[in-house]
Amino acid sequence: MKKIVLHGRKVVGGLVEGEALVTKEMISGWGGINPAEGTIIDVRHELHGQSFKGKILVFPGAKGSSGWSSFFHYTRRNGNAPIGLIFNVMNTKVALGSVVIHSPAVTDFDQDPLAIIETGDWVKIDADKGIVEITKRNS
Numbered sequence: 001m002k003k004i005v006l007h008g009r010k011v012v013g014g015l016v017e018g019e020a021l022v023t024k025e026m027i028s029g030w031g032g033i034n035p036a037e038g039t040i041i042d043v044r045h046e047l048h049g050q051s052f053k054g055k056i057l058v059f060p061g062a063k064g065s066s067g068w069s070s071f072f073h074y075t076r077r078n079g080n081a082p083i084g085l086i087f088n089v090m091n092t093k094v095a096l097g098s099v100v101i102h103s104p105a106v107t108d109f110d111q112d113p114l115a116i117i118e119t120g121d122w123v124k125i126d127a128d129k130g131i132v133e134i135t136k137r138n139s
Contacts, residue, residue, distance in 0.1 A: 006132040007110045008086075011095060014104035016084045017124035020117050020134075021055040023047045026089075029068030029097070038080025056123045057082035058113055061089030068093035073100040084125045086113050086132060106132055 025046055027033065032042040038053035053075075062068045075081040085098050085105035098105035104127035113132065117123060122135040 002136045004116055004134045004136070006113055006116065006134070008106040008113075008130045008132065009108040010127045010130050011085070011090070011105035011107055012098045012103065013128045014084075015124075015126050015128070016056070016104045017122065018054065018056050018083050020058050020086075020119055020121045020123045021047070021050065021052050021082070022058040022114065022117055022119045022121075024060065024114055026060050026063035027057075028064035029062065029071035029093070030065050032064065033071055033075070035071050035074035035080065036078055038075050038078070038082075051080075052082045053080040055082055056084040056086060056125065058086045058117045058123075060114065061087050062091060062093035062097060064093070066093060069096035069100050072097040076101040076103075084123070084127075086117070086123070086125065088112065088114065106130055 040047040081101040104125045120137040124133040
């Protein structure tokens with residue numbers, strides 16, 4: 001199996017591993033996700049209808065209102081949150097969202113995770129060390 005290691009910066013510490021769900025599109029909280037189900041509901045989004053519950057969400061970053069973090073907070077309270085976050089663009093929305101879902105999160109990588117990680121890849125996040133290990137699903 002082919003393994004790839006990325007180095008980044010911790011946003012929220014912890015260790016987790018699981019299946020990746022990847023999008024190259026920013027995610028909106030308000031009007032973009034259903035926190036009761038952990039799904040993308042934005043009809044224009046490439047992941048429309050897909051669930052991020054129990055997955056490692058790999059995405060460029062957050063867009064939309066400052067309510068982004070509260071919608072992701074409700075995914076955690078409802079048991080539907082992603083188990084980890086990997087993203088490129090840091091802003092206050094995604095930073096606070098990472099904190100409120102209590103999942104390991106990493107950003108500021110030495111390589112673009114969106115160019116390397118694919119949906120279905122197995123990903124291990126060691127956020128305290130800023131390390132992401134990817135096992136390619138097609139290897």
